[in-house]
Amino acid sequence: MGFRPQRRMPDEDESGVRLPSIGVEVLPLWVTCVDVGKFLPMKLVFIAALILLTFRLVLGFKNRGRLPPGPRGLPILGNALQLASVSQIWLIFDKWKSQYGPIMYLNLAGQHIVVLNTKAAAIELLERRSAIYSDRPKSIVGEYVGTALTMPFVRYDKRWQRMRRAAHAVLNVRASAQYQPVQIEEAVIFAHKLLYDTSSPLSTKIARSASTMISTHYRLLQTLCIHSPTLWLQWKRNAKRTFQQTTNLYENYYNTTVNHNNQQPNLCVSLAENEVAGELTAVEKVWVTGAISAASLDTTTVTISYFLYAMSIYPNVQARAQRELDEVVGRSRMPTFDDMTQLPYIKAIVKEVLRWQPVTPLAVPHAAMEDDWYEGYLIPKGTIIFPNVWSMNRDQETYGPDADQFSPERFVQKSETGDAFVLRPEFENNDGHYTYGFGRRICVGRYVAENSLFITACTILWALHIEPKANATPNLEEKHREAQDILNSTPDFDCHFSPRFPEVERILQDTGLAA
Numbered sequence: 370m371g372f373r374p375q376r377r378m379p380d381e382d383e384s385g386v387r388l389p390s391i392g393v394e395v396l397p398l399w400v401t402c403v404d405v406g407k408f409l410p411m412k413l414v415f416i417a418a419l420i421l422l423t424f425r426l427v428l429g430f431k432n433r434g435r436l437p438p439g440p441r442g443l444p445i446l447g448n449a450l451q452l453a454s455v456s457q458i459w460l461i462f463d464k465w466k467s468q469y470g471p472i473m474y475l476n477l478a479g480q481h482i483v484v485l486n487t488k489a490a491a492i493e494l495l496e497r498r499s500a501i502y503s504d505r506p507k508s509i510v511g512e513y514v515g516t517a518l519t520m521p522f523v524r525y526d527k528r529w530q531r532m533r534r535a536a537h538a539v540l541n542v543r544a545s546a547q548y549q550p551v552q553i554e555e556a557v558i559f560a561h562k563l564l565y566d567t568s569s570p571l572s573t574k575i576a577r578s579a580s581t582m583i584s585t586h587y588r589l590l591q592t593l594c595i596h597s598p599t600l601w602l603q604w605k606r607n608a609k610r611t612f613q614q615t616t617n618l619y620e621n622y623y624n625t626t627v628n629h630n631n632q633q634p635n636l637c638v639s640l641a642e643n644e645v646a647g648e649l650t651a652v653e654k655v656w657v658t659g660a661i662s663a664a665s666l667d668t669t670t671v672t673i674s675y676f677l678y679a680m681s682i683y684p685n686v687q688a689r690a691q692r693e694l695d696e697v698v699g700r701s702r703m704p705t706f707d708d709m710t711q712l713p714y715i716k717a718i719v720k721e722v723l724r725w726q727p728v729t730p731l732a733v734p735h736a737a738m739e740d741d742w743y744e745g746y747l748i749p750k751g752t753i754i755f756p757n758v759w760s761m762n763r764d765q766e767t768y769g770p771d772a773d774q775f776s777p778e779r780f781v782q783k784s785e786t787g788d789a790f791v792l793r794p795e796f797e798n799n800d801g802h803y804t805y806g807f808g809r810r811i812c813v814g815r816y817v818a819e820n821s822l823f824i825t826a827c828t829i830l831w832a833l834h835i836e837p838k839a840n841a842t843p844n845l846e847e848k849h850r851e852a853q854d855i856l857n858s859t860p861d862f863d864c865h866f867s868p869r870f871p872e873v874e875r876i877l878q879d880t881g882l883a884a
């Protein structure tokens with residue numbers, strides 16, 4: 370069933386993008402004051418703010434007994450100061466989990482936050498009750514510069530439904546198979562670079578490999594990386610210009626790729642040709658491709674970094690994976706997607722990297738669209754919901770006492786003959802982690818990501834021997850203390866790569882040329 374075109378709202382431009390507006394009802398108090406202050410005498414604003422604040426405090430006290438348990442905060446500021454100086458919020462949440470249980474309440478200067486610490490809570494709310502938990506938090510900055518069109522942050526409305534259907538049409542299990550030849554090519558180029566490119570640092574080589582689907586993808590990503598910080602810093606002054614620049618960037622990329630396609634399957638061409646994508650407006654279409662490219666960049670880069678890092682510090686895992694590759698693939702050709710079912714240990718490594726170091730340890734926040742109750746606790750409408758993926762992925766009841774350790778063995782068991790590994794039956798059709806998120810907002814690119822991670826892991830392990838550079842083993846805890854984001858940071862490490870056997874270079878080159 371198609372969606373009927375939406376009526377344009379008074380504060381939308383012709384592309385349907387919301388223009389800057391003053392939405393008093395949803396803004397945090399301080400922002401309301403700042404914006405409204407331009408239009409009203411300061412005294413009036415102050416009185417209005419005081420009334421609103423009193424109202425919120427009274428309501429807050431009334432509701433407090435019914436809200437989930439959580440750390441005590443300060444009046445007005447709530448828990449804001451407890452979180453302001455923390456670099457890895459998920460570690461604090463993990464600590465609080467043992468104190469407050471499966472569902473935890475925080476207050477950030479009036480904004481309700483609920484953290485879901487267990488898979489049972491996340492599945493009940495974000496999956497079974499997804500009809501009311503699939504929204505995203507309203508972002509004031511974002512609406513100025515285009516999150517109204519950036520798919521992972523789009524509010525749960527008709528536009529998101531159009532975008533999601535289009536993205537699903539070009540990224541579902543079957544559609545994602547069309548990108549496999551390009552993913553093989555990318556993996557071969559990556560392995561070659563790791564071996565022979567001595568000029569660029571490891572992090573640059575990894576970022577290059579994160580262009581999961583199409584070679585031209587990378588050019589867009591590079592441009593985005595260069596422009597993003599300035600675009601975001603100047604957000605308010607140049608809001609409209611920023612939005613326009615980003616649209617131009619995406620449009621340029623989209624048109625160039627569609628018009629100069631070299632016959633390789635790629636996302637833009639798939640979208641241009643897909644019937645479902647016909648429901649999108651022109652501007653939505655280019656933003657879907659841009660947002661998908663951006664969504665795949667950090668996620669894949671961080672995950673591949675942790676894969677290399679794990680291989681360098683767990684030589685036994687590396688050796689076991691290489692034994693599996695030698696037995697199944699041999700040394701006269703490179704692994705392909707056809708080998709996938711025969712390589713359970715490599716699949717287990719990919720699952721374990723995603724479980725052990727989820728790139729977004731709190732996923733992407735959802736938002737409650739109605740007042741709701743869970744286990745006797747009130748979740749007010751507008752609450753921002755963080756699924757605590759980090760804690761769920763390290764739950765000892767599910768993963769055992771070694772849940773904090775990197776151990777792909779947890780996903781495999783000995784085959785009946787006892788001479789090989791097979792995936793444990795419960796993980797055949799199950800990720801074995803919660804890193805791709807939940808419910809209707811679950812990562813739409815996960816099949817492409819899985820293919821990309823699998824073929825990259827196979828290719829690297831088949832071709833290279835990986836060793837940490839002397840004295841280069843980083844202390845992850847130290848690194849984490851430096852992170853200032855809700856994204857897991859890339860580990861700061863370096864490795865030494867060498868070919869596993871003499872024919873590696875020739876076979877890499879032959880495969881690269883043939884792909």
Ligand code: HEM
Pocket residue numbers: 520521522523533536540581660661662664665668669672728729732733734735804805806807808809810811812813814815817818
């Ligand atoms: C290691 C790889 C990846 C991880 C761990 C990851 C993780 C996530 C997570 C946690 C979400 C939010 C889920 C939620 O709200 O519950 C998400 C959303 C999304 N991801 Fe991924 N992602 C990965 C790769 C990719 C790739 C390769 C693409 C594109 C080809 C992609 C496209 C998207 C999009 C478009 C969304 C927004 C979905 C929506 O809001 O409906 N992701 N991803």
